[in-house]
Amino acid sequence: MSFFQRLLLPLGLSLSLTAVDAAVIRQNSDLRSLLSDPARQWSDATTISYPGSSEFTGATERWTIFDPPTYTAAISPGTEEDVIKLVNLARSNDIPFLATGGRHGYTTTIGDLHDGLAIDLSNLNSYSIDSDAGTLTAGAGVRVNTIMDPVYEAGYFLQTGTAYCPGLIGVTLGGGIGRFTGLYGLMIDALVSVRIVTANGTLIEASESSNSDLFWGIRGAGANFGIITEATFQLNPVPNGGNIFTSDLIFPANMTNEFFQAVESYNNVFPAEMAGIVIMSWDDTSNSTVLLTNWIYVGSEDDARSALAPILNLSPPYLTTQMVTANKLINSTFNNFAAAICTEGVIRDIHSTNLKNHNATTWQSTFEQVADFFESHPGARSGAVQYELYPNQAMNAVSSDATAWPWRDAIGYFQTAFSWDQGDDATASASATFAQELMSEVVETSGYSDVTIFVNYANGDEKQENIYGADKLPRLAQLKRTYDPSEMFSWNNGIPTQYP
Template sequence: MHHSICSLLGLIVLCAAAQADGVNLTSLYGLGLSNSAEILYASDSDFEEETTHRWTLYHAPTYYGAIKPATEADIQHIVRTSVEHDIPFLATGGGHGVTRTLGRLQNGISIDLSNFQTVELDEENSFITVGGAATYQQTYEPMYRAGMMMAMGNAPCVGVVGAALGGAVGMWQGLYGVGIDSLVSVRLVTATGDLVVASQTENAELFWAIRGAGANFGIVTSATFQLQDAVNNGNVASTSFVFPAKHNASVWEAVRSFDTEIPDELAVTAIASFNHTAQEPTILVNVNYYGPALDAAQYLRPFEEAGPLAAIPVTLPWTTLQQLSLSVDAAACTPGQYVADYSIALKQTDVDAYVSAFNALTAFWEEHEAFAGVLVIDRYPNAVAKRVADGETAYPHREAIAHLLIENHYPDSSLDDSVNALMRETRARFQATSGFDELSVYVNFAQGDEGAEAWYSSRKLERLKELKRAWDPNELFSYSNPIPI
């Protein structure tokens, strides 16, 4: 067992000088860990390289150090020891948590799940079981070889479990619903350090809660998902359109044309960004059709008529589609950036709201050379997601037809006040025409200032509060968009 510069042969003596913060993690946790577990200190020169690097440094938590458990028993021991010594903790999988509420943890420990990256595919029963830190990228080839798929998030580097606990909205939603609809069971370490299974038949109330609010209830060590056959032999007809800024209203009109009717096989993603060299914004629209290219043609017409500068059609395997997406937005998998996300769920498309937001964002781009934000519209069908009754899971956004996400990239906190003011004004503008009675925000995209009713909905919040009081009364798991007790 690696303990940074500290050794079990002389815990107190060798570590005393090493702990500038006065917390000797090795003496507190070491004797209860397995031989393969590791303890690392934030003061170690290789701490960043040896631990999971956060995607964004915005409102980041701070740690005395990290513990890399090797077994589920290690995690149980870490939780119990942390409770005993009143040390706050966060479990880290893919490292893509974006909410500012994570920054409430200051001077705690990271439970780094890097050793929990297993991927096991049971082809006979169409199941895939992943460890708590496995990423989507690790599941692609096993699923593709088996001719199977499930609903997933969009970025290959995102942790499967982390995305699924919030819902797992993504570009395959039209075919398979949201990611939690495929979730069969999880193994989870609770606030008491117990290891439990949650499924439809075991701890069913907990299983209800973790499907949409899962970060509030424990540390998932592994999760099993039901797979389905890949559509069109796993091939996608993907067309990318590039539009000039002056055609932005036409682009939003094209998006709106799918408000009332959209085939399950279609997914539309629009990304507006700014080229500081050319001093002009551009809009990229990616239209994916999970079927033959000839069948896709009719759904491309609204965008063809919107006046693109270019249209690039390709047919490719869905695994390559992710690489195409990443080539467009490489920042999605680049750790260590300063990114402030704002988002809102929409029930309808209001063209005027988009035009107004696009113009305001363009003015901000032009004024601030260091600002490199992108506006993303994820327009996915929700018919399959709505076949699961609203009351079946804690996830509250099945009525949403789109999620608007603005990823604000800039160097440091000096632009925080200006960015936050613009984003809150933009969010309010969309909320007024969203079609929802209350602010609705997908929890995995949340900024963290919206509140529990926006993340979990007022209709589900009381039930979630009751379950929070039952499973985590001391609010140990309350750093990621917490359910208030």
Template sequence: MAQGTVIDGGAVDELQTSFRGELVRPDDAGYDEHRKVWNGSIDRRPALIARCTGVADIRAAVRLARSQDLLVAVRGGGHSFPGLSVCDDGMLIDLGLMKGIRVDPEGRTARGQAGVLLGELDRETQEFGLAVPSGIVTHTGLAGLTLGGGIGWVMGKYGLTIDQLQSVDVVTANGELVRASEDQNADLFWGVRGGGGNFGIVTEFEFKLNPVGPYVMAGPVFWPMEDAPEVLRFYRDWIADCPDELMTIAVQRRAPALPIVPPDLVGKLVVAVVACYAGPVEDGERVVRPLKEFGSPVLDLCRPKPFLEHQRMFDPSFPRGWSYYIRSCDVASLDDDVIDIVVERGRRITSPVTSVALWQMGGAVGRIDDGATAFSGRQAGFTFNINGNSKTADGFDAERQWARDYWSALAPHHTSVYVNFLMEEGEERVRQAYGAGKYDRLKALKRKYDPTNFFTLNQNIKPG
């Protein structure tokens, strides 16, 4: 769709007669609020926002977009780092009103619609001491996280989010509703487990549930940044033979201004290891004791707590409306050369909201056959999430450059990359995220389900 193109008002009026949700145009009240996404550096203005309440609304919106040859963005939680869940001109198909969740505690399954956020699903499943492996920020959308793979606090024990996915309902590019599982449309089911939103709009997810909590041994332990060389070498050796129940993230940042952080520590450069033990608390206390006793921590917040509380821990560090930029890569190991780079680059953090998260991979994630899903990178040792952030546009350019420089310094050690941590980096980076063999298979799948590339605003796999 050419910039500035106006959608046929008559077609929109006709859609309105049967649309149960809300159609929002640029002159309507609430338009500016509804077009916003989590990343405040993204400022785009769709020509029409279709706030869908169910499958019928989604199919109708897809048909209108096709008839008008519109660019389409699809939004679940709106947490896309590069802002792919909103567009200039075109149509935004907003699934945020679709919040249905159904938990079967006896069958240990859960169904969630495409507008559900991670915290909303956790609240329902934790009522029964169960959980779906998911991410670490509760206002992330379930849909986007799942379709890219889903890494989080209990993946060492239970694998990725997609590893517990049993079926999906999908509206395809031609407006058809199909179900995909191991037994139905198995090729599509393979593709949506890591292939993102390339093949259609997933309207509902069905997951297997796993016992977690309701209490876990979890939380961060902080040391001064000058202790980072020793802390990171200890950390590497400590987790080398850790049980699957233990998942950790090493963090570099300036200590945040939160009530739990002593005032004299706020703003100082720190390195932290955040742990979560997905098993009995008493076992977790034993396993994390060496971490808590290493060196001279300046703050220890690792303790028994509700799993729901731990899941919310990072929320204050990633609120809606700040400016976010990310660079990411996987590395095979945390060897001395990688640690030296991490230490040197971490000392250059200036923004109070910039951070690096180094995710421990392995465990159950790596034991699943790599060819079973479209997700790639199961054999990665660690995943880097390098965030160059600012609260406003002021200073954002400098933070982006810091993130790029950190990522470039790690270039000799790059292996794969997690597709959910990509910005708009081009086709070759998308190919790298999947590897050549899977990328070719995904292209063939795209030709089958979306031959015109109707769903293009994603980490796009072109059909041609």
């Protein structure tokens, strides 16, 4: 259904398909005219593209193509001034739009955007490091991998997620979880300030000392209030002289129960220096489901081996260990497994829930069900089920009231990421049902009474309370009324302007 069709239905109006299509064509024509109007005086660095061109594909291609938005045109602004012009243009002409950096967001709510305008922020890709202040300032188009080496070479480190390809700011806005939340907290905890274009077309700064109310909301619900063109982060000194112990292990099905028992033994004693990622996936070589897991420890190799002994001593058939520099950690995991994770243009349907408890019985049951599912649904074998174990000492040390992030007591994140070939409706349906079944089982021993979701992991079918927290929503709704009363920035798990 097009944007115009959805607009007319609530009004009780009806148009023939031909008339609706004509309305969309007029909208498309009007948008082209608006964008190409010489009076706009776009900068030379700004480019405009339309469907059918390679430029349009480059400006709109997504990491997942499951339930994607559709666009009439794309514009890649080259300056903050052009972003301001775009917001004013969209507001004045009721143009629905979505602004993106790395286009790695996968909530299905953005799929409600049809016949809109894509605002591609990739041209805003400059960054700078202030070595004296220990800060990084990055534009909206900067991706995680871009800053890893320069930050390290300057003698610093920034906690990030576990993939190199997403946009740095986009990863941050939902909270920014990762393997260093035990030592350094969330990425929003490193955020010093942002420059943001709000719904009224004004560029403002938000920080603890300037528009602090907005800064509170941005840290955990940042996609709801405007287009952030630039962000400044406080960097950390390089940890452990820059060296991190990392280990990759693969467990066959007959060893997974022992592994999950070892993981459960870390409940309440998980070191801040340690973190793990567990992936249940199909292995074509053995023609079976296996468990891939990576563990890191920020410290000496002796300390790492001591802390990780319950896992390393299991001695699975595949086990490698090495010391890597902090800037190479992401790409070192399973010989750059991240490259496969970062492949764009693939169907990925993702569901998730937070954890504050590790339960071996649940994880073993989950593994066995995933193995059975992959066995009986070959079309789903390119998908995976993931379990992230991240300590929360530094994250939980920050007051719950300090930011909009609601889940500072989480120590893990469970995620189903199912994939199938275009047109394989049977696998799509089976995957959706199975994901919900797994979620229900995992929540029972998660330590939470209901589903709780890191907003960047949200599927889009959850209740807002499960994403933003019922205690945060009244203040977030008030901020939404102030900064985006017409809900221009609501395609990405939008916050209401009234709550309750």
